[in-house]
Amino acid sequence: MSDDTGTAGEAVPEHELLAVRRGKLDRLRADGIDPFPHAFPGVTPIGEVRAAHAGLEAGAETEARYRIAGRLHARRGQGKMAFLDLDDRSGRLQLQARRDVLGEEVMDRLLDLDLGDLVGIDGVVFMSRRGELSLRVEAVTVLAKSLRPPPDKHHGLQDVEQRFRRRELDLIGNADTRALFMTRAKVISTVRRQLDDAGFVEVETPILQPLYGGAMARPFTTHHNALDRDFYLRIATELYLKRLVVGGLERVYELGKDFRNEGVSFKHNPEFTMLEWYEAYADYEDAAGRLESIVHAVSVAVGYEGDLDFGPPWRRVSFVEAIQEATGVDIMAHPEGADLAVAVRAAGHELKGMDELTWPQLVDDLLSKFVEPNLEQPTIVMDYPVAISPFAKAHRSKPGLTERFEAFAAGMEIANAFTELNDPDVQRERFEAQVRFSEAGDEEAQPYDEVFVQALEQGMPPTGGLGLGIDRLVMLMTGTRSIREVVLFPAMRD
Structure with a gap:
């Protein structure tokens, strides 16, 4: 079996490697072997084989026979007996190939295969004298001839940019990457199960929208030729989901992609996965309790062993008090952007472009720069100002604030929740205020949505709603510090 090196481990030029592999492809076909068969039924995952014989x-x-399939990872030995390693997504298993069992032709064909080739193996389980669970090969089927060498078997794919651009190579070469995305799948399935078991209905709302809304963000714009009109990739699912609550679907959620035309950072990707749920007859306190329960269940399901304590209840702090404690500035005492900028500067702080920022932008920046990075353990920041919360219901006892919270952990936001605003007249006023912010230069202000206001005029029950960032939740559960690590194909520069 080729290991794609020359004598003394010297690297072979790529064009020669490709030529050698092409030559082997031609030989397989000349020998009447289909190198790309249609199917290979009856395969047992390697993980199941290992679990069934863990006590040997x-x-x-044994007399236990299995059919397994995967990618050839390594080979030891050449003559009468060879040992090979086979990988599938559930693990790795050692193969023992013996010439007296396979015969000359099959043994030679097996040893002529390359690392990275996909093969099917039929064989019998045994435990080697060294205690390595193995499969004694009785039959070999070529399933896909690999025409390019895999990443280096000792070092995997180390170049970070290449790992993100060629995720398939990263998955082939790095077992940790495969494990991370298996964990991601478990995070999502656990979230779904928690909501399904609580009586929520999963729905799908438009990704292409005639008017974007539900968040403070810039959209991606596209054009529909047949309708001859512009559409926007959604920035949130909120407004459509609340229209469903109006329609009588009292507990709904959607788990899918949102898109925001913003910068890229360790916690931002322009395409990201969000969960939003809306629950009639509930408020933001109910949403907080459900969030704590779901995230804790996820941490148990994935076997989280890090330093964060996801057990409920989480710490709660006030938005206004958190900023005042961190900066010395009482934002509610300075209701205009210019006045607040003066107070921030007087307290000894400076923010980029501070004098050009609107009050909502400046307040958001104060939280992001001075509070958020210090929220390591799971924390819920409560009661946001009206100006930055156009869809949240006014606080029932704190003038100027809303019943809104954001949840943070490991120094980043993971969730945003409201007691939802259901008074159509107040919602109309909030939209009009957002239009004024937009006219003042805020590119992320919420556009006016008359269709949504008319939906509220049909009557929406008291509702608690929440959005949870799935990518960031996976980052927490895997101890990952970059969103690009947990997105299979992140956005990259040319």
Whole structure:
């Protein structure tokens, strides 16, 4: 079996490697072997084989036969007997190939295969004398001839940019990457199960929208030729989901992609996965309790062992007090952007472009720069100002504030929740205020949505709603510091 090196481990030029592999492809076909068959039924995952024989003693034989399939990872030995490693997504298993079992032709064909080739193996389980669970090969089927060498088997794919651009190579070469995305899948399935078991209905709302809304963000714009009109990739699912609550679907959620035309950072990707749920007859306190319960259940399901304590209840702090404690500035005492900028500067702080920022932008920047980075353990920041919360219901006892919270952990926001605004007249006023912010230069202000206001005029029950960033939740559960690590194909520069 080729390991794609020359004598003494010297690297072979790529064009020669490709030529060698093409030559082997031609030989397989000349020998009547289909190198790309249609199917290979009856495969057992390697993980199941390992689990079924975990208690075997060293040197033990069995009569258990299995059919497995995967990618050839390594080979040791050449003559009468060889050992090979086979990988699938559930693990790795050692193969023992013996010439007296396979015969000359099959043994030679097996040893002529390359690392990275996909093969199917039929064989019998045994435990080697060294205590390595193995499969004694009885039959070999080529499933896909690999025409390019895999990443280096000792070092995997180390170049970070290449790992993100060629995720398939990263998955082939790095077992940790495969494990991370298996964890991501478990995070999502656990979230779904928690909501399904609580009586929520999963729905799908438009990704292409005639008017974007539900968040403070800039959209991606596209054009529909047949309708001859512009559409926007959604920045949130909120407004459509609340229209469904109006329609009588009292507990709904959507788990899918949102898109925001913003900068890229360790916690921002322009395409990201969000969960939003809306629950009639509930408020933001109910949403907080459900969030704590779901995230804790996820941490248990994935076997989280880090330093964060996801057990409820989480710490709660006030938005206004958190900023005042961090900066010395009482934002509610300075209701205009210019006045607040003066107070921030007087307290010894400076923010980029501060004098050009609107009050909502400046307040958001104060939280992002001075509060958020210090929220390591799971924390809920409560009661946001009206000006930055156009869809949240006014606080029932704190003038100028809303019943809104954001949840943070490991120094980043993971969730945003409201007691939802259901008074159509107040919602109309909030939209009009957002239009004024937009006219003042805020590119992320919420556009006016008359269709949504008319939906509220049909009557929406008291509702608690929440959005949870799935990518960031996976970052927490895997101890990952960059969103690009947990997105299979992140956005990249040319």
